Amino acid sequence: MRNWRYLVYALAVIVFMTLPFYTGVYLLNVAGYILIFMTLTLTWDMLLRSGQISFGIYGFFGVGAYTAVITFLDAGVYPLFSIFLGGISAGLIALVIGLVVLQLRQLYFAIVTLALGGIFMVVARNIPELTGGPEGRVLPSTIFDGDPTKTYWLILAVAFLTVIISNLFQKSRVHFAVTSIRDDEIVARSSGINVFKYLVFLFSVTSAIQGLAGGVYGHIYGFASPEGSFDLNFVLLPMAMALLGGIYTTLGPVIGAMLLGSISEFLKLLMPYGHLLVYGIIIIVVILFFPRGIVGTLAKRFQKKR
Amino acid sequence: MKLIKRLGQRDYQIAVISIIVAVVLAYWKPYVLVEGVQRSCLYAAIALPMALILGLVGIINLAHGDFMMLGAYLAYWLNVYTGMDPFLAIIPALVAFFVIGIISYLATIKHVLGEEELIQLLLTFGLAMVLQQIANLLWTSQPRKIILGYVSSSASIGSFSFGTFEFVYVAAAIAMHVGLLLFLKKTRLGQAALAVGQNPRGAKLVGINVDRTYLIVFSISIALVGAIGVLFMTRHSIFPMVGGAFTMKSFCLIAVAGMGNIAGIIWVSLILGISENFVLSFMGYAGWADIIFFALIFLVIIIRSHQRRVR
Numbered sequence: 001m002r003n004w005r006y007l008v009y010a011l012a013v014i015v016f017m018t019l020p021f022y023t024g025v026y027l028l029n030v031a032g033y034i035l036i037f038m039t040l041t042l043t044w045d046m047l048l049r050s051g052q053i054s055f056g057i058y059g060f061f062g063v064g065a066y067t068a069v070i071t072f073l074d075a076g077v078y079p080l081f082s083i084f085l086g087g088i089s090a091g092l093i094a095l096v097i098g099l100v101v102l103q104l105r106q107l108y109f110a111i112v113t114l115a116l117g118g119i120f121m122v123v124a125r126n127i128p129e130l131t132g133g134p135e136g137r138v139l140p141s142t143i144f145d146g147d148p149t150k151t152y153w154l155i156l157a158v159a160f161l162t163v164i165i166s167n168l169f170q171k172s173r174v175h176f177a178v179t180s181i182r183d184d185e186i187v188a189r190s191s192g193i194n195v196f197k198y199l200v201f202l203f204s205v206t207s208a209i210q211g212l213a214g215g216v217y218g219h220i221y222g223f224a225s226p227e228g229s230f231d232l233n234f235v236l237l238p239m240a241m242a243l244l245g246g247i248y249t250t251l252g253p254v255i256g257a258m259l260l261g262s263i264s265e266f267l268k269l270l271m272p273y274g275h276l277l278v279y280g281i282i283i284i285v286v287i288l289f290f291p292r293g294i295v296g297t298l299a300k301r302f303q304k305k306r
Numbered sequence: 307m308k309l310i311k312r313l314g315q316r317d318y319q320i321a322v323i324s325i326i327v328a329v330v331l332a333y334w335k336p337y338v339l340v341e342g343v344q345r346s347c348l349y350a351a352i353a354l355p356m357a358l359i360l361g362l363v364g365i366i367n368l369a370h371g372d373f374m375m376l377g378a379y380l381a382y383w384l385n386v387y388t389g390m391d392p393f394l395a396i397i398p399a400l401v402a403f404f405v406i407g408i409i410s411y412l413a414t415i416k417h418v419l420g421e422e423e424l425i426q427l428l429l430t431f432g433l434a435m436v437l438q439q440i441a442n443l444l445w446t447s448q449p450r451k452i453i454l455g456y457v458s459s460s461a462s463i464g465s466f467s468f469g470t471f472e473f474v475y476v477a478a479a480i481a482m483h484v485g486l487l488l489f490l491k492k493t494r495l496g497q498a499a500l501a502v503g504q505n506p507r508g509a510k511l512v513g514i515n516v517d518r519t520y521l522i523v524f525s526i527s528i529a530l531v532g533a534i535g536v537l538f539m540t541r542h543s544i545f546p547m548v549g550g551a552f553t554m555k556s557f558c559l560i561a562v563a564g565m566g567n568i569a570g571i572i573w574v575s576l577i578l579g580i581s582e583n584f585v586l587s588f589m590g591y592a593g594w595a596d597i598i599f600f601a602l603i604f605l606v607i608i609i610r611s612h613q614r615r616v617r
Contacts, residue, residue: 053424053427100604100608100611101604103610103614104607104610104611106424106427107366107427108607111368111557112600114368115554115603118551118554118596119597119600125593126591126593239428239431243428271443273443276435276442277435277439277442277443279435280432280433280435280438280439281432281436283432284414284432284436287418287425287428288417288418288429
């Protein structure tokens with residue numbers, strides 16, 4: 001059983017790595033787009049496992065994009081390193097916010113993070129010397145001069161990194177600490193788990209990855225602007241993907257992202273203005289009717305049969 | 307939960323400080339004071355129904371501002387197609403949004419009442435997105451505004467002139483505040499709702515229909531916020547995303563005032579509204595006004611968690 005699982009992993013890795021060799025540019029772009037959202041979806045779910053919702057994905061995503069673009073343009077930092085800096089800056093901001101807000105959990109945390117994106121947007125608009133104001137900043141050329149294969153591999157690397165971190169968390173003591181916090185915080189506290197420390201750590205790490213994804217996005221599309229980088233899509237879509245696939249697992253968000261990501265490509269063509277409506281409806285329907293998502297529901301059925 | 311409390315010593319202290327600030331402002335920048343009060347009453351009027359839902363039903367409704375947005379659109383289209391005056395449109399809005407409230411409660415909110423907070427937050431967030439996107443799909447993201455003659459009426463004291471129409475928001479906030487207190491204290495339904503808010507199980511034991519009370523409280527709140535949306539539309543331009551900021555600011559007011567403190571919401575909204583207008587009055591820095599509510603909520607969280615640690 002165990003070996004079989006590793007075989008599937010290896011096969012998936014090979015398929016993803018070699019994708020550029022047998023698909024066209026369009027499909028490669030779509031795959032890259034889906035992988036970026038898969039990264040966001042996984043990081044969102046990783047924090048959700050502790051019982052905290054962060055609506056701040058789009059905020060940290062935008063911070064990463066801005067940091068990468070600005071450090072590249074103004075400080076002349078090498079692109080890949082500027083993406084890394086994007087992740088670092090998002091992580092640091094999350095650390096500060098987490099130290100303050102995670103004292104009061106769930107409701108307060110969720111709403112403060114929901115406000116974050118808007119706040120970052122105000123900041124980005126009002127320091128035109130640095131951020132270019134409402135127009136944002138534009139790169140002279142995209143990363144790797146727009147080579148689709150290399151950009152795809154860059155996105156893939158970030159996505160793999162996220163999957164690996166998510167899996168490591170699932171297997172380490174972080175997982176047990178986090179799950180016990182979600183199930184019963186008082187019990188977790190009295191068994192000697194430093195709840196606050198784990199939550200701040202988790203929030204910083206997931207936000208840093210979101211910033212990393214944002215940096216990649218900024219370099220691939222070659223710009224950072226208030227509306228484009230702090231877009232509510234970057235929280236709505238990952239939430240819908242994670243819920244559809246099944247929360248609290250690594251597999252669920254991955255499957256949800258692939259499924260909904262492919263569907264969204266058709267939806268965008270079908271209804272260019274209202275396709276976000278579908279994601280909102282998916283969130284509501286999943287919560288009301290099958291809160292465990294696809295993976296959870298299937299797993300339950302599978303267990304029953306056995 | 308205590309919704310109505312007597313004035314304590316602290317309230318008098320707050321009142322004295324606010325009067326001093328008001329006098330200083332009235333000399334220095336009178337328009338900041340007047341417009342700040344008008345703005346804060348709009349905030350308070352939007353936040354009160356949200357506080358009602360949070361206090362009595364126990365749900366934080368992230369779609370709150372979006373119901374207001376829909377109310378604004380309702381009045382807009384009534385005005386465009388039938389020429390109906392927005393003030394008259396309040397009545398159909400109340401009725402329509404009472405029904406919308408019933409539908410949204412029965413279809414969604416009802417099923418997550420017993421669930422954990424996390425699920426409730428996700429659900430109402432999904433609801434907010436659906437409402438925003440419906441508006442976006444039907445009416446596009448283009449901002450809309452109607453021009454009404456009486457909106458720009460003004461009065462002047464000496465050389466200082468100010469808009470008088472916006473005092474509608476002051477009236478609305480006061481009416482809503484008094485109305486809510488009367489409803490909760492004097493009517494049977496309000497008393498039942500208070501009892502349910504304090505202890506749902508106890509209320510059920512003494513024979514109150516908890517489920518129906520939730521339904522009515524939720525629908526009344528949605529009706530009220532829809533009606534405020536109508537008033538909002540008279541003075542501001544509307545677009546599908548306009549409600550999001552008001553959801554955040556309403557939550558900020560409720561959180562800073564303390565859950566279930568209705569009078570506190572008025573005070574906090576005064577602080578928020580006047581300081582926003584204060585920032586707006588400086589040329590070149592006006593863009594930063596939208597950050598104040600966040601600073602306020604951050605400050606309060608720091609103070610709260612500090613208090614908790616001391617205790």
